[in-house]
Amino acid sequence: MLGTGLLVFREVLEAALIVSIVCAATRGVHGRGLWVGSGIGAGTLGAIVVAFFASAIAAAVSGIGQELFNAVILLAAVAMIGWHAIWMASHGRELAMEMKGVGSAVQAGSRPLSALLIVVAIAVLREGSEVVLFLYGQAASGASVLEIAGGITMGIVGGVAIGFLLYFGLLGIPMRHFFSATNWLMLLLAAGLASQAARFLIQADLLPPLGNRIWDSSAILSDHSLIGQALHTLIGYDARPAGMQLLFYAVTACAIALGMKLWGHASPGPGPRAHAAG
């Protein structure tokens, strides 16, 4: 049960951390629970479908279907986060001011919440499909219902608990800096996901590694440790990155930072304004 619980925990943790950041970034938005909930629901359904078609996906495009699928959905998540981060950079200050005003309702306006729904769904789908395949294997090799149910419960409770810890930790950031802080977190998250996408494209031999191992910091912080894994999800930490991964990381981080700078100060400021969605 412990082994099952640990594997489920590791997968749930990755998704939970991403959901926590999304929740923090949508703080105070009316009805965001429904958006995040829908993302989790859609991701869970997607995970079951993907697990069911795992053989077909793996065999597609002469054996590199799995890598292509992962890379494409990771890059889709990167695009969604980038869009949202740039939108927030131009509207975040107003949002913070509205939230400080007593009793004022925050208007979500045309904020691209659907983009974040997709990010949540993708995070849950990727980790969830692994859990489904793993549990299917456990069940097929005769693990008892109790063992599987116990493992799922342990894993989900543990992963979600750490997600909540991160969320409440983030809520401690002073309101003045809150949205710029969550926005930078989103930027790092996107850069990390882009680096993961690059790794899949290298694994499929579609991109050259540009150096298989630029550094090796596994002695200091292993990818497999709890902190290493949390940082892997949050900021894209990799103990042994390939050159192409660093390139993807840097390009994504720079592109989003540039977008935030370019449009960040273009907002019309407080007062009547038109919410222009990207």
Add this chain to the structure above:
Amino acid sequence: MRKQIRTIIIRSMIVAKNSTSRGILALGMLLAANLAWAADYDAKLVIRDHKFDPVELTVPAGQKIKLLVDNQDATPEEFESNELNREKIVTGKGTITVFLGPLDAGRYPFFGDFHQETAQGVLIVK
């Protein structure tokens, strides 16, 4: 290397267009194509009863490796290695290809994420 071989193949095709020795050309192309593929070193791992066979797999250093993982169990497995920075699911009775390297000499442990107690192995690069 591959590019050169490709150029040779294309040139010989142009030359051979008017000749009658197409059979010989076909044979030559087959050899050339084999040479081109030899640029990748092919290695194979089998998963049986949630264990890797061989447990220690030796491959050459400084060469790109095309690793085939053949899962003969009915249950899915995930081929994973922190040292090689790779992870890929292989379904029950399925096979996958994972590209590695070129690698420096050394030992690179790998494992089956879904059965870590038994599915452990090492890639030895010489």
